[in-house]
Amino acid sequence: MELTRHFIHLTVLLLVLLSISVATSRDTITPSHPLNEPETLSSNNGMFHLGFFTPTNYSYLGIWYMSNTPVVWVANRDQPIKNSSSALLQISEDGNLVIMDNANSNGILVWSTSLSNISSNTTAQLLNTGNLVLQENTTGRILWQSFQHPTNTLLQKMELSTNKFTGKKVKLTSWRTPQDPSMGEFSLSLERLSMPEEFVWKGVQPYWRSGPWNGVTFLGIPGNNINNLDGFYLDRSYDDNGTYYLSFNFANQSLLLICVLTDDGNINDYYWDYVKKNWSIAWIAINSECDVYGKCGASGICDRTSEPICSCLPGFEPMNSSEWNRQNWSSGCIRKKALQCEDNGFVMLENSKTADFAVWSSPTEYDCRTQCIRNCSCEAYAYDAGIGCMLWAGSLIDIQRFSTGGTDLYIRVPNSDSGKKKNTVTVIIAVTVTVGVIVLVSCIFILWKRTSRKDVDRANSESQGRVQKNELLELSQFEFERLAIATNNFHLNNKLGQGGFGPVYKGTLEDGQEIAVKRLSRASGQGQEEFMNEVLVISKLQHRNLVRLLGCYIAERYSNSFLLNFNAISDPSKQVLSWEKRFAIIEGIARGLLYLHRDSRLRIIHRDLKLSNILLDGELNAKISDFGMAKIFCHTEDEANTRRVVGTFGYMSPEYVMEGLFSEKSDVFSFGVLILEIVSKRKNASFYEDAESLSLIGFAWKLWNDDKIAGLIDAEIGNVSSVADIMRCIHIGLLCVQELARDRPTMTAVISMLNSETVNLAPPKQPAFMHRQTMLDTDSSSHRTRSDGSHSINYLSLTNMQGR
Structure with a gap:
């Protein structure tokens, strides 16, 4: 593959840029200050430039990175201007942003934002993200933005999107050739929204497929390329209008990366190499023929390490042997013999890119196999912890074998092909066991009728405990002695802190891996049931912003970790935690919550x-x-609704405290409190700076109303250039702690607000808990609703926010 050829169309020719003799540092176009060729606009941070460029004999309006770097957006890609000296970008009388060709006295309209019924009082601005926006001057409302009309390049914070109801898409479209930015034949869009995937289309035919998103990566991308997806995330905006968004963003703003759809249909990720002072390849989507959609036809599997690369799935054979022998695999494979509804098994294919057209079935692996067996038309199934159960009926297309990554794919085959043989002795044993079980169950039923309800409840409770214990034992990979050695016999010096369950210790395994060990205390106010619940919940989740379970005795993975508290807002070297790092923490928590609420098939409320x-x-x-x-x-x-309210004062939403009602919006409230605490380095539940304020929330609201909200910012952050970003986070925090749950945003909306400077924020309404309480010094409290509607006090944890 000639990477140089595919990169030519990303680079503004140096000679062209040198020909621009007049440049300004302004970032805005107004009705009285248009942009004449060869002038340019520059974003405030100097990262992006907008102006006219001439790759061949025609002139285009484009946006590019710093000099000698790629063009990332083109306005008039299908309406070029022949005489570049006559090009003009201006605000028209009706408020639209337009490109004019003034080669003659009348002037020709070449391109326009084409908005109707808008204010004529508008300006256009090139933002620090590379987004060109047309906004209304009086309100600041964004009327149009280039991020909603991309060409062939995806930038940080730019979103590809598809609406599941209307089908409306924001997608990439390739250039026609490396020198011609007009519309090419390839496009990149978000598809299969029940389990979202990226698709590259050649015209109307699929050309490449990413596999479904599991909250961390796309299953169709080999494991050795997963790290290249760091920073990518996918949002599902159910509560708004059914739009799904795919974007990427990095906490380290010095990391420059662009995702480009090339003119030959490949996807290339480029990063800026500060040493070489040039763009280098980070990742390529299509590395071999196997990456091309459906290379081996229906029911075929492609393996780039094999010769030939295509083979039929287990239980299948080529439909056309002569074509297959000539390495023409388009006709695919068919079953050697038809499946019967019964008498079937499965053959497992490890590290596979799953087939297209998957149907989601259930969140559990056990149900996955069972449902496929019970469905006579089910051809295969797969399970992924971040997605759940996937079933396939009909043709199995675009399967690929990886050396690492992917998932295990189970192909349905007759028992004779799966290695299972019928055995007369087995049948006799099965019948005998069945009869025995029936007799035994009958006896147990008679005994149960004669036994008190109390004894039965106790037996059921013990049975449930054994089931949970067995599930934990299945997860366990550790012996107690091994953990004791790792933590130096749970030495006090290794204690990280004290939680509701008991102490948490830092340890180091014999291979050098650092772990956190949570040990259930006899004096814990929370019991074994909650402890097991935590283990089982974590074991079913997989996300970069959630802790990962290594095994039991309970071990939560964390490398060189420390707890986020008020001593940890400074990093271990005692350097003040910068705003960029604090924002990355806020964003990471938000992504973790979004996964729990929406992207995880389990749909979990943390509480x-x-x-x-x-x-x-x-x-x-x-x-x-x-x-x-x-x-x-x-x-x-x-x-x-719950009769037992559990949680921590200062983080619990009002509807949960007062009525026992909890939902996603309960977690959103807690997240809003976290934002205010991280920004201000103040604690909410024991905040006494203002005599009229109950808490940090009340204090923040008072400052907001007094137009002094900047006073909330932690002084240790120092003089920063991103005060506007900090103020925006505070604004989002106040939106999250509004008193009524319906007024609070979803985590989908929060992610969008955090990552898009063009999203207008509504003014926050008054938050809950505005007046001082007198119970903050109590050790613990919880509400249990009685039949008469009153509440009794009983066990709710109050966390002591000390350094760990």
Whole structure:
């Protein structure tokens, strides 16, 4: 592959840029200040430039990075201007942004934002993100933005999107040739929204497919390329209009990366190499013929390490042997013999890119196999912890074998092909066992009728405990002695802190891996049931911003981690935690919550989100921990009620405290408190700076109303150039802690607000808990609703926010 050829169309020719003799540092176009060729606009941070460029004999309006770097957006890609000296970008009388060709006295309209019924009082500005926006001067409302009309390049914070109801898409479209930016034949869009995937299309035919997103990566991308997806995330905006968004963003703003759809249909990720002072390849989507969609036809599997690369799935044979022998695999494979509804088994294919057209079935692996067996048309199944169960009926297309990555794919075959043989002795044994079980169950039923309800309840409780214990034992990879050695016999010097369950210790395994060991205390106010619940919940989750379970005795993975508390807002070297790092922590927590609420098939409400339940790894990536109070929702549920309110004062939403009602918006409230605490380095539940304020929330609201909200910012951050970004985060925090749950945004909306400077924020309404309480010095409290509607006090944890 000639990478140089595919990179030519990304680079503004140096001679062209040198020919631009007049440049300005302004970033805005007004009706009285248009942009004449060869002038340019520059974003405030100097990263992006906008102006006219001439790759061949025609002139285009484009946006590019710093000099001698790629063009990332083109306005008039299908309406070029022949005489570049006559090009003009201006605000028209009706308020639109237009390109005019003034080669003659009348002037010709070449391109326009084409908005109707807008204010004529508008300006256009090139933002620091590379986004060109047309906005209304009086309100600041964004009327149009280039991010919604991309060409062939995806930038940080730019979003590819598809609406599941209307089908409206924001997608990339390739250049026609490396020198011609007009519309090419390839496009990149977000598809298959039940389990979203990226697709490259050649015209209307699929050309490449990413595989479904599992919250961390795309399953169709080999494991050795997963790290290149760091920073990518996918949002599902259910509550708004059914739009799905794919974007990427890096906490380290010095990391420059662009995702480009090339003129030959490949996807190339380029990063800026500060040493070489040039763009280098980070990742290429299509590295071999196997990456091309459906290379081996229906029911074929492609393996780039094999010769030939195509073979048929187990139980299948080529449909056309002569074509297959000539390495023409387009006709694919068919079954050697038809499946019967019964008498079937499965053959496992490890590290596979799953087939196209998957149907989601259930969140559990056991149900996955069972449902496929019961469905006579089911051809295969696969399970991924971040997605759940996937089933296939009909043709199996675009399967690929990886050396690492992917998932295990189970192909349905007759028992004779799966290695299972019928055995007369087995049948006799099965019948005997069945009869025995029936007799035994009958006896147990008679005994049960004669036994008191109390004894039965106790037996059921013990049985359930054994089931949970067995599940934990299946997860366990550790012996107690091994953990004792790792923590120096749980020495006090290794104690990280004290949670609701008991102490948490730092340890080091014999291979050097650092772990956190949570040990259930006899004096714990939370019991074994909550402890097991946390283990089982974490074991079913997989996300970069959630802690990862290594095994039992309970071990939560964290490398060089420390807990996010008020001593940890400074990093271990005692350097003040910068705003960029604090924002990365806030964003990481938000992504973790979004995964729990929407992207995880389990749909989990955490219910105890607080600073002491956030771990930071060695790179200060946030990890949500402590799922002992988490509740799993069905996908049809939006809200639940409990008689036992559990959580931590200062982080609990008003509807949860007062009525026992909890939902996603309960976690959103807690997240809003976290934002205010991280920005201000103040604690919410024991905040006494202002005599009229109950808490940090009340204090922040008072400052907001007095137009002094900047006073909330932690003074240790120092003089920063991003005060506007900090103020925006405070604004989002106040939106999250509004009193009524319906007024609070979803985590999908929060992610969008955090990552898009063009999203207009509504003014926040008054938050809950505005007046001082007198119970903050109590050790613990919880509400249990009585039949008469009153409440009794009983066990709710109050976390002591001390350094760990």
